[in-house]
Amino acid sequence: MDSSSIINIHSLSRACNECQLQDLCLPLGLSRGDIDRLDQIVNRRRPLQRGSTLFNQGDRFQSLYAVRSGSVKSYSTSDEGDEQINAFHLPGEILGLDAIGSGTYPLSIVALETTSICELPYERLHQLAHEVDGLQRQLLRVMSRELNSDEQFMRLLANRNADERFASFLLNLASRYEARGYSGQAFNLSMSRSDIANYLGLAVETVSRLFTRFQQEGMIRVQRKSISLIDRDRLNALCNLNPLGRNPAKNQL
Amino acid sequence: MDSSSIINIHSLSRACNECQLQDLCLPLGLSRGDIDRLDQIVNRRRPLQRGSTLFNQGDRFQSLYAVRSGSVKSYSTSDEGDEQINAFHLPGEILGLDAIGSGTYPLSIVALETTSICELPYERLHQLAHEVDGLQRQLLRVMSRELNSDEQFMRLLANRNADERFASFLLNLASRYEARGYSGQAFNLSMSRSDIANYLGLAVETVSRLFTRFQQEGMIRVQRKSISLIDRDRLNALCNLNPLGRNPAKNQL
DNA sequence: CGGCAATTTGACCGGTCTCAAAGTGTGTGG
DNA sequence: CCACACACTTTGAGACCGGTCAAATTGCCG
Numbered sequence: 001m002d003s004s005s006i007i008n009i010h011s012l013s014r015a016c017n018e019c020q021l022q023d024l025c026l027p028l029g030l031s032r033g034d035i036d037r038l039d040q041i042v043n044r045r046r047p048l049q050r051g052s053t054l055f056n057q058g059d060r061f062q063s064l065y066a067v068r069s070g071s072v073k074s075y076s077t078s079d080e081g082d083e084q085i086n087a088f089h090l091p092g093e094i095l096g097l098d099a100i101g102s103g104t105y106p107l108s109i110v111a112l113e114t115t116s117i118c119e120l121p122y123e124r125l126h127q128l129a130h131e132v133d134g135l136q137r138q139l140l141r142v143m144s145r146e147l148n149s150d151e152q153f154m155r156l157l158a159n160r161n162a163d164e165r166f167a168s169f170l171l172n173l174a175s176r177y178e179a180r181g182y183s184g185q186a187f188n189l190s191m192s193r194s195d196i197a198n199y200l201g202l203a204v205e206t207v208s209r210l211f212t213r214f215q216q217e218g219m220i221r222v223q224r225k226s227i228s229l230i231d232r233d234r235l236n237a238l239c240n241l242n243p244l245g246r247n248p249a250k251n252q253l
Numbered sequence: 254m255d256s257s258s259i260i261n262i263h264s265l266s267r268a269c270n271e272c273q274l275q276d277l278c279l280p281l282g283l284s285r286g287d288i289d290r291l292d293q294i295v296n297r298r299r300p301l302q303r304g305s306t307l308f309n310q311g312d313r314f315q316s317l318y319a320v321r322s323g324s325v326k327s328y329s330t331s332d333e334g335d336e337q338i339n340a341f342h343l344p345g346e347i348l349g350l351d352a353i354g355s356g357t358y359p360l361s362i363v364a365l366e367t368t369s370i371c372e373l374p375y376e377r378l379h380q381l382a383h384e385v386d387g388l389q390r391q392l393l394r395v396m397s398r399e400l401n402s403d404e405q406f407m408r409l410l411a412n413r414n415a416d417e418r419f420a421s422f423l424l425n426l427a428s429r430y431e432a433r434g435y436s437g438q439a440f441n442l443s444m445s446r447s448d449i450a451n452y453l454g455l456a457v458e459t460v461s462r463l464f465t466r467f468q469q470e471g472m473i474r475v476q477r478k479s480i481s482l483i484d485r486d487r488l489n490a491l492c493n494l495n496p497l498g499r500n501p502a503k504n505q506l
Numbered sequence: 507c508g509g510c511a512a513t514t515t516g517a518c519c520g521g522t523c524t525c526a527a528a529g530t531g532t533g534t535g536g
Numbered sequence: 537c538c539a540c541a542c543a544c545t546t547t548g549a550g551a552c553c554g555g556t557c558a559a560a561t562t563g564c565c566g
Contacts, residue, residue, distance in 0.1 A: 076408065079493060084408045098404060101397035106404060126390070133383060140379075143396045144354035150403040151351060151359065155329065155337045157410035158454030162554065193513060201411030203555050208514050224513090224563080240332060415522070446545060456523050461546050477531085477545090 015039060015118075017226045024092030024179065025066055026120070026142065030134045037128060038135065043119040044068070048111040054095070057082055057108045061099035063119045067091050069196045071114025071190045074107040075198075085199040088112070088191055090176050094120075097143050112190040157201050160239075167238035170220065186228040258307030268371075277432065278319055279391055281375070287385045294381060295385040296372040297321070301364035307348070310361045314352035316372045320344050323368025324443045327360040328451075338452040341365070341444055342360060343429050347373075350396050365443040370396050413492075418453045419463045420491035423473065427482055 016027050016039045025034045042062075047070070048054060054065060057076055062089065067089050075085040086107055089095060099105045100122070129136040156168055173183030189196070197207040214220045219235055221228040229235060269280050269292045279454055280288045285450040296316075300323070301307060307318060320342050327348065339360055342348060352358040353375070380390040409421055427437030442449070450460040467473045471486055474481040482488060 076404070084411060086404055086407065098397055098400040101394045101401060106401055110376075126393075130383070130386060130389065136383065136389065137379070140392070140396070141354045143393070144351055145395065147351040147399060147403065148354060148359055150400065150407065151329070151339055152341065154403065154407055155412060157407060158337060158452075198413075201259065204513080205515085205556085206554060209511095209554095212514075445543095457545080458524085458547085459522060462522095465546075 004061075015044065016042065019068070020181065021066075021068070021092035026094065026135065026138055028141075029138055030132065030187055034132045034134060037132065041121060041124040041128060043121070045119055046119050048072075048115045048117060050113050050115075052111055052112070054109040054117060055105050057105055059105050060144070061096065061122065062123065063121045064097065065095040065109075065119040066120065067093050067095065068116035068118050071112045072109050072115055073112055073191060073195060073199075074109050076107050083198065085195055088195075088199070091180055094142055094146075097146060099207075111167055112195075123215050143248055162200075162202055162206055162210060164238055165202065166207070166214070167219075167235045169196065170227070170229060171235055171239060172234065174232070185232075186226070189225050189227055255463065268297065269295065272321070273434065274319075274321070274345035276440065279347065279388065279395065281384065281394075282391055283387045287387060290381060290385065291388065294374060294377040296374070298370050298372055301325075301368045303364055303366050303368075307362040307364070307370060308358050310358055312358050314349065314375065316324075316374045317350065318348040318362075319371040319373065320346050321369035321371050324365045325362050325368055326365055326444060326448060326452075327362050329360050333478060336451065338448055341448075341452070344433055347376075347395055347399075350399060362489050365448075365458055415453075415455055415459055417465060417491055418455065419460065419467070420472075420488045422449065422453060423482060424485065424488055424492060425482070427485070435444055437482070437484075439479070441478050442480055443478070 006170055016025075016035045017027070018030055019027075022028060022035075027038060030038065052227050054072065071091075072089045072095070073085050074087050074089065075083045077083050080125065089109075095117075096105060098107065125135075125139075129139055154166055160168065173187065173189075177187050178184035191199075193207050193211075194204045197204040200207070202210075211220075211222050215222050217234075219229070219231045221230055269275065269278075269288045270285055272280075275288075276282060280291060283291065307325065322344050324344075325340050325342045325348070327340050327342065328336045330336050342362075348362055348370075349358060351360065378388075378392075406434070406486055409418055413421065426440065426442075429435035430440050444452075444463075446460050447457045450457040456465075464473075464475050465502070468475055470487075472482070472484045474483055
């Protein structure tokens with residue numbers, strides 16, 4: 001164990017039990033005692049600075065990670081060197097689950113702002129999950145939920161237009177912030193316009209125009225990174241109704 | 254247990270150990286003995302006819318399922334009744350993993366042709382995974398790999414054009430057939446054009462034109478459902494090279 | 507204050523969707 | 537076993553959303 005990467009053990013000990021993210025993170029559903037056991041295998045690492053990398057696509061898989069505070073983006077790089085952002089991760093979310101199958105991280109993780117991370121060495125976690133039934137359950141639940149959100153996102157990309165994608169993006173962030181006890185009405189976008197565009201499968205220019213137009217139409221108020229959702233009903237309507245949706249597809253088989 | 258839904262117990266007993274899909278399915282990595290234990294909880298159900306439903310979006314989650322032969326599509330239905338196809342599943346693939354987190358299937362499954370399915374009651378499977386370490390590992394691996402393929406598919410939808418999507422689709426099917434011991438050079442498409450279009454986020458007309466054009470250009474030969482991949486190198490080139498790709502994105506953060 | 511990256515705005519273009527209609531197969535019932 | 541109906545697929549013509557290219561503007565940070 002690399003002690004240089006662990007900070008201030010004392011003040012953080014028993015951290016999971018005191019962490020406000022318990023209900024979103026791996027400890028959910030565990031007893032205090034079991035959480036203590038989990039705590040013993042968690043490494044708390046020195047915070048990542050904006051722009052620094054947690055791990056790179058292709059690195060050997062050894063640990064899962066949990067975002068503790070801040071935010072990161074995960075992306076893959078193609079042979080030609082272009083990036084595709086896969087997700088933005090907020091506190092309480094687990095990173096690296098997609099590496100279990102191959103033993104290699106398929107994505108790179110970079111901090112969007114100063115970010116604290118908990119490290120969960122996989123072999124020890126797996127061992128503990130074997131002993132603590134609730135942990136095994138929660139691990140599977142977390143992965144399953146990630147499959148779910150991927151499915152929803154695939155749906156977004158497959159048949160939503162730019163307006164719908166953008167509205168969904170904003171509301172999704174809002175509800176995730178709310179689940180973490182922050183305001184979903186006003187928050188900061190830690191990612192750049194170009195990150196948003198890349199993530200949503202749009203051009204930067206299109207995203208920029210969306211910010212402008214949505215503000216003109218009174219749905220949001222933006223000032224650089226800071227955004228307020230003024231008319232969430234209208235944003236919601238944009239996501240749910242799909243009047244011009246492609247492929248109305250009754251799909252009679 | 255509903256005995257009417259189980260056929261010919263005798264001839265299928267110890268089926269996992271004799272199943273050629275072992276290496277793709279849950280038993281991978283288990284000893285013969287452990288596979289026997291797995292076998293004891295697997296229910297083999299009467300084959301699904303083309304067009305019939307295994308389970309519906311919203312049904313209560315109780316079991317995972319494995320495709321034994323044939324193929325199915327999974328799709329979600331929006332409030333407005335339009336469908337979005339999420340995936341096509343071939344033999345050896347596990348269905349329902351995305352329901353573990355919520356206790357409810359988020360997708361419906363319908364057979365594209367006559368299809369045999371193995372049922373894996375989740376609670377019993379979970380219990381067995383607790384006892385058989387290799388099973389727990391394999392379950393996590395299978396889910397992780399699904400996350401991976403979802404990520405790749407998201408990438409496809411986010412920044413590939415129609416040609417690239419279609420070529421990827423064909424090659425993906427080909428390699429999956431090959432992994433199952435079938436020819437990847439010539440096979441049958443069990444799904445309709447409109448299913449393909451819906452899945453790829455394209456219009457039916459576009460897909461139809463792709464079939465026509467790819468054939469004219471000598472990359473494939475199609476006759477209704479049957480397809481041969483004549484020039485896989487060229488198809489591959491379409492997927493990998495992305496000369497006109499959107500968002501070349503250096504993404505300097 | 508100066509330079510550079512990020513963002514915004516404008517003009518134009520093209521790929522893919524939409525609408526429309528013809529063509530092809532398949533399954534059912536007489 | 538044939539005929540008809542219906543669903544699926546193909547083909548064509550035109551429109552539009554969102555991408556590309558170009559340039560101006562803004563903000564950040566040394």
